Amino acid sequence: MAITVEHLSRTYASSSGTFTAVDDLSFHVAPGEIVGLIGPNGAGKTTTLRSLAGILRPTRGRVRIDAHDIVEAPIEAKRCLAFMPDEPHLFEYLTIAEHLRLVARLYGVEDFDRRCAVLIEELQLTGKEQSLPGELSRGMRQKAVIACGLVRTATTLLFDEPLTGLDPIGIRRMRNTIVSRARDGAAILLSSHLLHLVEEICSRVIIMDRGRKIADGTFAELASRADLASAGSSLEQIFLRVTGNDAPAGQP
Amino acid sequence: MSMFRASLYIVVCTARNRLRVRLRRLREPRYLIGAIVGAAYLYFTFFARMRATRGEVRRRGTGAPPMLALAAVRGSAPGAVGLALMTMTALGWLLPFDSGLLDFSEAEIQFLFPAPVSRRALLIHRMIRSQIGLLFGGVIIGVAMPTFSGYARLRAGIAMWLLLCTAKVYFTGISLARARLGSGDARARRVAWVPVVTLTAALVIVGTAVFRAFARQTVANVQDVLIRIGEVATTGLPAVVLWPFIAVARPLFAPWAGPYLVALGWAALVMAATVVWVLQSDAAFQDAAAEVADRRSRQPEAPRASYRATSNGWALAPTGRPEIAFAWKAAMQTVRLVDKRSLLRIAVLLVGLMVAATTLGRGGGVASTLGAFSIVATLFTVLVAPQIVRVDLRQDLRHLELLKTWPVRPSAVVRGEMLWPGVLITGIAWTAIAVAFVASDAVFPQVRVGWRLASGVAMAIVAPALVFAQLTIHNGMALIFPAWVPLGDQRPRGLDAMGQRLITLTATWLTLVAGALPGAIAGGVIWFALWRLAGPAALVPAAGVGAAILMLEVLLATEALGPAYERLDVMAVERSE
Numbered sequence: 001m002a003i004t005v006e007h008l009s010r011t012y013a014s015s016s017g018t019f020t021a022v023d024d025l026s027f028h029v030a031p032g033e034i035v036g037l038i039g040p041n042g043a044g045k046t047t048t049l050r051s052l053a054g055i056l057r058p059t060r061g062r063v064r065i066d067a068h069d070i071v072e073a074p075i076e077a078k079r080c081l082a083f084m085p086d087e088p089h090l091f092e093y094l095t096i097a098e099h100l101r102l103v104a105r106l107y108g109v110e111d112f113d114r115r116c117a118v119l120i121e122e123l124q125l126t127g128k129e130q131s132l133p134g135e136l137s138r139g140m141r142q143k144a145v146i147a148c149g150l151v152r153t154a155t156t157l158l159f160d161e162p163l164t165g166l167d168p169i170g171i172r173r174m175r176n177t178i179v180s181r182a183r184d185g186a187a188i189l190l191s192s193h194l195l196h197l198v199e200e201i202c203s204r205v206i207i208m209d210r211g212r213k214i215a216d217g218t219f220a221e222l223a224s225r226a227d228l229a230s231a232g233s234s235l236e237q238i239f240l241r242v243t244g245n246d247a248p249a250g251q252p
Numbered sequence: 253m254s255m256f257r258a259s260l261y262i263v264v265c266t267a268r269n270r271l272r273v274r275l276r277r278l279r280e281p282r283y284l285i286g287a288i289v290g291a292a293y294l295y296f297t298f299f300a301r302m303r304a305t306r307g308e309v310r311r312r313g314t315g316a317p318p319m320l321a322l323a324a325v326r327g328s329a330p331g332a333v334g335l336a337l338m339t340m341t342a343l344g345w346l347l348p349f350d351s352g353l354l355d356f357s358e359a360e361i362q363f364l365f366p367a368p369v370s371r372r373a374l375l376i377h378r379m380i381r382s383q384i385g386l387l388f389g390g391v392i393i394g395v396a397m398p399t400f401s402g403y404a405r406l407r408a409g410i411a412m413w414l415l416l417c418t419a420k421v422y423f424t425g426i427s428l429a430r431a432r433l434g435s436g437d438a439r440a441r442r443v444a445w446v447p448v449v450t451l452t453a454a455l456v457i458v459g460t461a462v463f464r465a466f467a468r469q470t471v472a473n474v475q476d477v478l479i480r481i482g483e484v485a486t487t488g489l490p491a492v493v494l495w496p497f498i499a500v501a502r503p504l505f506a507p508w509a510g511p512y513l514v515a516l517g518w519a520a521l522v523m524a525a526t527v528v529w530v531l532q533s534d535a536a537f538q539d540a541a542a543e544v545a546d547r548r549s550r551q552p553e554a555p556r557a558s559y560r561a562t563s564n565g566w567a568l569a570p571t572g573r574p575e576i577a578f579a580w581k582a583a584m585q586t587v588r589l590v591d592k593r594s595l596l597r598i599a600v601l602l603v604g605l606m607v608a609a610t611t612l613g614r615g616g617g618v619a620s621t622l623g624a625f626s627i628v629a630t631l632f633t634v635l636v637a638p639q640i641v642r643v644d645l646r647q648d649l650r651h652l653e654l655l656k657t658w659p660v661r662p663s664a665v666v667r668g669e670m671l672w673p674g675v676l677i678t679g680i681a682w683t684a685i686a687v688a689f690v691a692s693d694a695v696f697p698q699v700r701v702g703w704r705l706a707s708g709v710a711m712a713i714v715a716p717a718l719v720f721a722q723l724t725i726h727n728g729m730a731l732i733f734p735a736w737v738p739l740g741d742q743r744p745r746g747l748d749a750m751g752q753r754l755i756t757l758t759a760t761w762l763t764l765v766a767g768a769l770p771g772a773i774a775g776g777v778i779w780f781a782l783w784r785l786a787g788p789a790a791l792v793p794a795a796g797v798g799a800a801i802l803m804l805e806v807l808l809a810t811e812a813l814g815p816a817y818e819r820l821d822v823m824a825v826e827r828s829e
Binding site (some may be wrong): 012050053054055056057074075076078079081083085089090091093094098101102104105106107108109112132 | 567568569570571572574577580581584585588589651652653654656657658659660661818819821822823
C-alpha cells in the first residue's frame with residue numbers, strides 16, 4: 001500500500017484543555033487509487049493530511065508512506081510524497097521558477113528543465129515563471145504550489161482542497177492532472193468540499209466527522225449499506241445521511 | 253462627524269479588547285513571568301532610581317532638581333533639536349521612510365473602504381487610530397524625564413506627544429508628495445517639487461551657516477557644539493528657516509507657565525499646518541490608499557516587507573547539499589529586500605556623516621574617524637547583528653508547514669538556515685576589520701603595527717565563530733521555545749512581551765558566554781604558552797584554537813537541535829497572541 005494509516009490520533013493541547021482532532025483513524029490507499037476525504041468543517045480532514053505529510057506528529061498510531069514510517073523514517077517517507085495544502089504557502093521573495101528549482105534541488109529531481117517546462121504549460125503558468133507570489137492571484141499561487149508538488153515523481157499525492165481559487169478552465173485541467181497522475185500509479189488522497197468532484201474522480205471515499213471515520217468505501221458499497229439505502233444514490237445524499245444532516249428543514 | 257465617532261469607537265473598543273486579551277494571557281506562566289520581569293525592569297530602571305536619587309538629595313539637603321542642570325543648555329537645545337528634526341526631514345525625503353499612517357489593516361480595507369466616507373475622513377481615522385501609540389511615546393518620555401515633579405513629566409509628555417504627532421503626519425505627507433513626484437500629471441509633478449526645492453534651499457542655508465560656525469575653530473566639548481548650534485538657530489536667515497522645526501521642539505524645554513503655553517500654541521499651529529498640507533494631498537492619498545488596498549487584497553498574509561523580482565546571476569545548481577539551497581533562498585530574500593537605490597542613499601548618508609564628523613573635528617582627521625567608526629562597526633556587527641539579522645529560522649518558522657514536508661535532515665535545515673546570515677554578517681565584519689586595520693595607525697598611533705595586525709587577524713578569525721555561535725543560540729531558542737521568540741514580522745507588545753524579550757536576551761548572552769568559555773580558556777593557554785616566543789603573533793593561533801572549539805560546539809549544537817526541529821509542533825508556532 002502507498003498510504004497506510006493505523007489508529008491515527010492527534011490531540012491538541014490548549015489552555016482550556018485538550019481537543020482530539022483525529023481519533024483512532026485507520027485506512028489505506030493503494031497505488032493508482034484516488035480516495036476522497038470528506039467531512040463537515042472541523043471533521044479533522046486537514047489534520048489528517050498534515051499528519052500524513054509529516055507536518056504534525058501523530059499523538060498515537062502510525063502512518064506509513066510507501067512502507068516508510070513518517071515518524072521513524074521521515075526523510076524516506078517525505079521523499080515519496082507531495083502535499084498540496086489548501087492555503088498556498090510560498091516564499092514571498094522567490095519567483096515561481098525559483099520555487100520549482102529549489103524543490104527540484106531538495107528532492108534531487110533529474111531532467112528539471114524539461115519537467116518544469118511541461119508543468120508550467122500544464123498548469124497554465126506560462127508567462128508567470130518570473131513573478132513573485134505577491135504579484136499573483138490566489139488561484140495562480142495555488143497552481144504554483146501544485147506545480148511544486150508535481151515537479152518531482154511522488155508516489156503519494158495529498159491534496160487539500162486543490163481547486164480553491166481556480167477558474168473553470170483551471171478546475172478542468174487540475175481534474176485531468178489528478179486523474180493522469182493516478183493512472184501513472186500514484187496513490188492520491190484528496191480532501192474537498194466539492195462533492196461532485198469527489199464523486200467524479202475518486203474511486204473510493206472516506207467520510208469523517210468529529211475526528212472519526214464514519215464511512216469508508218466505494219460509492220456502490222456506501223449506497224448498498226443498509227442504513228444508507230434510503231438516502232439516495234448521490235454522494236451528497238449519502239454524506240448528509242451519515243453526518244446526520246439530512247433531516248428536512250424544521251426538524252431537529 | 254459620524255466617521256469621527258466611528259473612529260473613536262474603534263479606538264476605544266480595540267484598546268479595551270487588547271487590554272482584556274493581555275490580561276487574559278497572564279494565565280499562561282510564560283506571560284506571567286514575562287510581566288513580572290517587565291514590571292521589575294521598569295521599576296528598577298525608572299522609579300526605584302528616582303526614589304534613590306530623591307532620598308540622596310534630601311540627605312544632602314539640596315532641593316535643586318536635576319532639570320535645572322539642563323538650564324545651561326536650555327537656550328540652545330531647541331535649536332539643536334530643531335536642526336535634528338530638519339535633518340530627519342531631509343532623510344525622510346532621501347530614504348524610503350514610511351510613517352505607517354497609511355498602513356490600513358485588512359479589516360479597515362474591508363469595512364471602511366467600501367463605506368460612504370471620504371478619503372480625508374479615512375486619513376483622519378488613521379490619525380485618530382495612531383494616537384494610542386503616540387500617547388504611549390509621550391508617556392514614556394514623561395516617565396523617563398530626569399525630574400521629580402509630576403507636572404514637569406506631564407508637560408514633557410504633552411510636548412513629546414505633539415512632536416510625535418506632527419512628525420507622523422509630516423512623514424505621511426512626504427510619502428504622498430514623493431508618490432506625486434512620479435505622477436503622470438505634469439502640474440501635479442510641478443506642485444510636488446515645491447516642497448523638495450524649498451527643503452533643499454533651507455538645507456543649503458542652514459548647512460552653510462552650520463559649516464561656517466564649526467569651521468572657524470575646533471570644537472571644545474558638547475556644550476560648545478550646542479552653543480554654536482544655538483547661535484546658528486537664533487540669528488539671520490537660518491533662524492527663519494529653522495523656525496517651524498524649533499517651534500515643534502521648544503515646548504520640551506520651555507519653562508512653566510507662560511513660555512511653555514506660548515510654545516505649545518506655536519507647536520500646535522505647526523502641527524495644524526502640517527495636517528492641512530497632508531489633507532490637501534487628497535488625490536495622492538487616494539492613489540496611495542488604493543495601492544495599499546490592492547496590495548493587501550492580492551497578498552493578505554504578506555509580511556510588511558515588499559520584494560521586487562530582480563534578476564541576479566546566482567541560479568541554484570540542480571544538485572548539491574541542502575544547506576546551500578537554504579543559503580541561496582535566504583540570499584535571494586536579502587537581495588530582493590535591499591533596494592540598490594536605498595543602498596546608494598545609505599552610502600551617501602554615511603559619507604555625509606563621516607564628513608560631518610571630520611568637520612566637527614576631534615582633531616584626528618578622516619583616518620581616525622574612519623578607524624574609530626570601523627572598530628565600533630566591527631563590535632556592533634559581531635555582537636549585535638546576529639540579533640537583528642533574522643533571515644533564518646526566526647523568520648522561516650512562518651513557513652514551517654512547508655519546510656516540514658521537505659526530505660531534509662533536521663540538522664541540515666538548522667545549519668542551512670544559519671548559513672547565509674552567518675556569511676553575510678561575517679563578510680561585513682571582515683570589511684570593517686580591514687578598514688579598522690588600515691586606519692588603525694591614526695586611532696592607536698602608540699600601538700606597534702605588529703600588535704595591530706595580530707589583533708586584526710585574531711578578530712577576523714574569531715568573528716565568524718562568534719557570529720555563528722549567536723545564530724545557533726537564537727535559532728535554538730526559536731526551535732525550543734517558539735512561543736518566547738518573536739517569529740517573522742511579529743512584534744508582540746506589552747509589559748509581558750517586554751519581560752519575555754529581556755529574559756530571552758539575558759539567556760542568549762549567558763549561553764554565549766558559557767559556550768565561548770572553553771574556547772577562551774584554550775585560546776588563553778595557547779597565548780600564554782607562545783607569547784614569549786612569538787610576541788603579538790601568538791594572538792593568531794590562540795584565536796584559531798578558540799574559534800575552532802567554538803565552531804565545533806556550533807556543529808554539535810546544530811546536530812543536537814535536529815530532534816527539536818523534528819518535534820516542533822506547527823501549532824506551537826502558528827498560535828497567535
